[in-house]
Amino acid sequence: MSDSTSQPYTAPYFIKYNPTLVAEFGSQTAVLLFDRLEYWFSKKQNEFYKFIEPCEHPLCKKGDTWTEELGLSKRIFRTAFDKIGIRYISKTAFEKEADPFKGKLFAYYRDRQTKKTIFVRNNLLLKKLYKRLKHILQEHQSIQIQETDEKKKSDDALKTAQELEKIWVNEIGNKGLVPLTVGVSERMSKAFADNFQGSLECWKAYCLKIASSKFLMGEKQGTHFKIKILVALTEKFKTQVEGGIYELSTREPSKSKESDHEPAKETSDDQSQETGSSTTSGSVPSYAGAVKEQIDTSSFIYTTETNQGNELIFKEDDLSEVLAQTYQIASDMKAVWIEEIGSRGLVSLTPEMSQRLERALEDVFQGSLADWQAHCRKIASSQFLMGEKQGTNYEIRLPVAITQKFQIQLEEGRFELKTRETNADKKKKAEYEKLRAKSVQRERIQKAIYDLEREKEDHEKALIIDHKDALSSDEIEKYKQTFEDLMKGSDCSKGNWFREKGWDDWIVKLDFDMFLWNKLKETLTKEDLERPDLDEKIEEFKQDMLIFSTKKAGGEKC
Numbered sequence: 001m002s003d004s005t006s007q008p009y010t011a012p013y014f015i016k017y018n019p020t021l022v023a024e025f026g027s028q029t030a031v032l033l034f035d036r037l038e039y040w041f042s043k044k045q046n047e048f049y050k051f052i053e054p055c056e057h058p059l060c061k062k063g064d065t066w067t068e069e070l071g072l073s074k075r076i077f078r079t080a081f082d083k084i085g086i087r088y089i090s091k092t093a094f095e096k097e098a099d100p101f102k103g104k105l106f107a108y109y110r111d112r113q114t115k116k117t118i119f120v121r122n123n124l125l126l127k128k129l130y131k132r133l134k135h136i137l138q139e140h141q142s143i144q145i146q147e148t149d150e151k152k153k154s155d156d157a158l159k160t161a162q163e164l165e166k167i168w169v170n171e172i173g174n175k176g177l178v179p180l181t182v183g184v185s186e187r188m189s190k191a192f193a194d195n196f197q198g199s200l201e202c203w204k205a206y207c208l209k210i211a212s213s214k215f216l217m218g219e220k221q222g223t224h225f226k227i228k229i230l231v232a233l234t235e236k237f238k239t240q241v242e243g244g245i246y247e248l249s250t251r252e253p254s255k256s257k258e259s260d261h262e263p264a265k266e267t268s269d270d271q272s273q274e275t276g277s278s279t280t281s282g283s284v285p286s287y288a289g290a291v292k293e294q295i296d297t298s299s300f301i302y303t304t305e306t307n308q309g310n311e312l313i314f315k316e317d318d319l320s321e322v323l324a325q326t327y328q329i330a331s332d333m334k335a336v337w338i339e340e341i342g343s344r345g346l347v348s349l350t351p352e353m354s355q356r357l358e359r360a361l362e363d364v365f366q367g368s369l370a371d372w373q374a375h376c377r378k379i380a381s382s383q384f385l386m387g388e389k390q391g392t393n394y395e396i397r398l399p400v401a402i403t404q405k406f407q408i409q410l411e412e413g414r415f416e417l418k419t420r421e422t423n424a425d426k427k428k429k430a431e432y433e434k435l436r437a438k439s440v441q442r443e444r445i446q447k448a449i450y451d452l453e454r455e456k457e458d459h460e461k462a463l464i465i466d467h468k469d470a471l472s473s474d475e476i477e478k479y480k481q482t483f484e485d486l487m488k489g490s491d492c493s494k495g496n497w498f499r500e501k502g503w504d505d506w507i508v509k510l511d512f513d514m515f516l517w518n519k520l521k522e523t524l525t526k527e528d529l530e531r532p533d534l535d536e537k538i539e540e541f542k543q544d545m546l547i548f549s550t551k552k553a554g555g556e557k558c
Helices: 019-025 028-044 066-070 074-082 091-095 123-171 182-196 200-211 235-242 253-259 269-278 318-322 324-340 351-363 369-380 404-411 423-469 473-488 493-501 506-522 532-553
Strands: 047-049 085-088 106-111 116-121 292-296 301-305 311-315
Touching: 019 028, 019 123, 028 047, 028 066, 028 074, 028 116, 066 074, 074 085, 074 532, 085 091, 091 106, 123 182, 123 200, 182 200, 182 235, 200 235, 324 351, 324 369, 324 423, 369 404, 369 423, 423 506, 423 532, 473 493, 473 506, 493 506
Parallel strands: 085 106
Antiparallel strands: 047 116, 106 116, 292 301, 301 311
16 A cells, blocks of 8 residues: 555645656656656555556546546657656566566556556655655745745835936936846945935935036036936945035026936036035035036046135045946947957047047947947958058057047948958858758758658568568468458459459459558557657657747747
8 A cells, every 4th residue: 555645645745846856857747647646546545557548448438548638649658657657568577576666656567467557656765755855845935935035125126226216317317327127226225225214305305416516417518427326326425415525506406307408508607606605504515615626537536626726636536436337338339349340449448538438329329339339340341441451551440430520431431341251240150050050950850750750660561571471371361362252242443353354463463462461450559560769769859840940930040
């Protein structure tokens, strides 16, 4: 009798579609079969009989066979069973084995007397499996809880980041925004909690301060600085804004949305002085009496001049953080250049060069890296621009390639293009070769399936020939008599021909050979014709073909 403590349907930790079992058995079909086997063992105890496919056996009920219950073919059923069990052709073969399960969970054999297929269960091994499965499942549930918590945390961070972004857009505009990836959202949420105590009112008031500064909004003449939302959220930058490092109240915050499209008019120095002095007593911290500020982007030195004319110069470490996004854009453009053109014409990404690249991307290439990449590919297609044309020594440089003038010249056809193979061309060629290799592989798979099918047909023919060669004279005479009676009683053309010509005619002999072949073929059983080794190979090749078809449906041409 089976041990009930190892039965899946009495154990709360059993999972029908357990991924651990899929990994252990190597097949989801085997897991489904495992589930149904355990179900029937829970009903029938240690062994039970069940027909694999519909047959004429009096005990075989409609819908009660394995192929009907699982919706699988007999071949697939056997392939799945072989992963979790072992098959025997007879009860004798099963019983004579010292270890009939051979390390498998189940076994079945065919009882030749009752014509039933008997399934048996390896209780000891299954008990160990369920014990191990329970431990793995508990770990899996713990991981699921952890993943759920992490997802909730990410969702909350995204919601917070979206609220911060909404206030930023309302007060400052679209400048300085970044895509809200998981990492960015979590970074923004943490900074909001740490530096603004989770208060949206504090964040809104802070954004209004930023929006009141021409310098921070990128509207002050002679500077190219533009505030970024990630920088604005940092503790250091917030301290600088609220400590009066930047000149505030130099613009109307309500004009922030307009500033995304056109720069605001510059106020006079006198107006700046008046604004700076008036904010000292107001709610917005003043810039300590400053009247002028400028950024030296080549050295990252931040310089201020006081009313008394005394110059105060200090190193502004935070500017590297401010220009982090600018540097990232420049790095992306450089990476595209290297991918399409190579290392020729490169320059160091100094702060000044990084800003030039960022402005060029916005002004010349409409902020699109795809347009920049297309521009680089055109350059890469010219032998002259790439310094490969005989008799010339010109070679394109990155600072020249980003100018509006050069872009117009390139578009107008001033340089001869498509005179060399680009990296993109090489990639396309490599992709073509890859697809061609896949097409060849697909044809090989088709031929392999065809050859295996032919081998199965040859197996059937060999069985018929062996059976024919084993016929005795009396058996052949019986087949001849049957054929003769059939021909004499038939009104068809073959019957008329037989009655007219008799056995000596070669056409009659050929008709008899075909008749005998078909009769011998009818005597073959399914067991005689089965070739599990060939069936499994054919199934594997068909699965490979299915993968090719799926890829092709997805847009890949083979």
